[in-house]
Amino acid sequence: MNLLRSHWHAPLLCAGVAILFCVAGCERSKTEPVSRVASTAATSNAPPPEPLARIPSPERLIAVGDLHGDLESTRATLRLAGAIDDKDRWAGGSLVLVQTGDQIDRGDDDRAIVDLFDRLRDEAKAAGGRVIALVGNHEVMNVQLNFDYVTPGGLADFAKVAGLELKSPQILRLPEGVRARAASFAPGGPYAKKLAARDTVALVGDTLFVHGGVLPKHVRYGLVRINREVSAWMRGDAGEPSPSLVGESGPVWERRYSASTGEDDCKVLGEVLDSVQARRMVVGHTVQRGGISSACGDRVWRIDVGISRHYGGSPEALEIRGNAIRTLKPPR
Numbered sequence: 376m377n378l379l380r381s382h383w384h385a386p387l388l389c390a391g392v393a394i395l396f397c398v399a400g401c402e403r404s405k406t407e408p409v410s411r412v413a414s415t416a417a418t419s420n421a422p423p424p425e426p427l428a429r430i431p432s433p434e435r436l437i438a439v440g441d442l443h444g445d446l447e448s449t450r451a452t453l454r455l456a457g458a459i460d461d462k463d464r465w466a467g468g469s470l471v472l473v474q475t476g477d478q479i480d481r482g483d484d485d486r487a488i489v490d491l492f493d494r495l496r497d498e499a500k501a502a503g504g505r506v507i508a509l510v511g512n513h514e515v516m517n518v519q520l521n522f523d524y525v526t527p528g529g530l531a532d533f534a535k536v537a538g539l540e541l542k543s544p545q546i547l548r549l550p551e552g553v554r555a556r557a558a559s560f561a562p563g564g565p566y567a568k569k570l571a572a573r574d575t576v577a578l579v580g581d582t583l584f585v586h587g588g589v590l591p592k593h594v595r596y597g598l599v600r601i602n603r604e605v606s607a608w609m610r611g612d613a614g615e616p617s618p619s620l621v622g623e624s625g626p627v628w629e630r631r632y633s634a635s636t637g638e639d640d641c642k643v644l645g646e647v648l649d650s651v652q653a654r655r656m657v658v659g660h661t662v663q664r665g666g667i668s669s670a671c672g673d674r675v676w677r678i679d680v681g682i683s684r685h686y687g688g689s690p691e692a693l694e695i696r697g698n699a700i701r702t703l704k705p706p707r
Contacts (some may be wrong), residue, residue: 424597427651430505432580433471436695437703438678440475440659440667441511444482444529445683449491452682452690455703458506463491465498465506471579472499475659475678476511476586476627481685483528486536489569510575510605511586511659512627517560518567518609519621522553533559536566563611571609574602575626581654582695583647588629588658591643592619594650601626632675633661641671648674657693662686667693667702676700 460466479485496506539558559566607613659679681688
């Protein structure tokens with residue numbers, strides 16, 4: 376793998392070293408070659424995939440979209456949802472909070488946000504609640520050592536991480552200013568291991584959560600298998616998963632349900648939801664400029680509202696109470 380991607384540009388100086396970044400808007404397109412997942416799953420002798428464990432439906436379920444390195448907006452959103460108090464401690468009691476990935480990149484506060492969610496996970500569990508942070512495409516990109524969307528502050532902050540392996544050939548061939556972040560997020564690194572503790576897909580009650588989108592081929596491959604393979608790779612226990620899982624039509628990159636969703640897309644969505652016995656899917660990944668939106672008769676909810684400073688958005692969250700769904704916004 377070429378760790379210094381040839382398409383990087385827009386030079387920035389960090390720690391005295393010229394670091395190359397890709398300008399905003401150059402994220403991958405939706406299309407890719409025929410999936411190896413589909414052909415693998417189509418094998419007639421393959422056993423049926425293990426069903427994804429269903430987390431019991433809570434009295435109150437909150438979903439939060441992409442955070443992108445903005446700690447201030449993250450705190451504001453979690454307070455809006457009643458998840459934390461003014462000291463950033465868990466205040467949600469039995470609340471279940473799902474964050475659909477992309478906590479990192481585009482802002483300077485990546486490390487603080489990942490650490491905050493790890494702490495809140497433990498505090499929520501002790502209080503009878505639950506915090507579920509999922510893997511997004513930007514988490515995957517960082518474990519792939521693709522830092523196209525990292526800010527200079529997002530590089531510098533990881534220089535303070537203790538116990539990094541900075542002498543491996545893989546790390547030494549990178550520019551000096553990138554090495555600490557690379558050692559933190561490379562498979563088996565301390566922050567890659569934090570991400571490895573997170574799932575790619577989660578089922579809470581009758582709601583399926585994922586960063587990009589779940590397709591029928593992902594269900595056939597096995598959602599549990601996807602979670603395990605992505606986590607094993609991040610822990611450093613296995614090679615990188617198939618491009619069909621972490622590539623452009625994988626569950627962290629797919630935009631079928633969050634961009635221009637048409638009738639055919641709704642049919643595919645219905646097939647997925649029926650197969651996992653869910654009522655709806657909640658996705659992030661694609662900024663909804665008008666705020667949280669739904670499509671396909673409210674069978675998909677799109678919750679990436681661009682709350683980070685990078686997008687100039689404002690805090691917003693989705694609340695689910697049984698079959699009642701509403702959007703939480705700050706009072707005007």
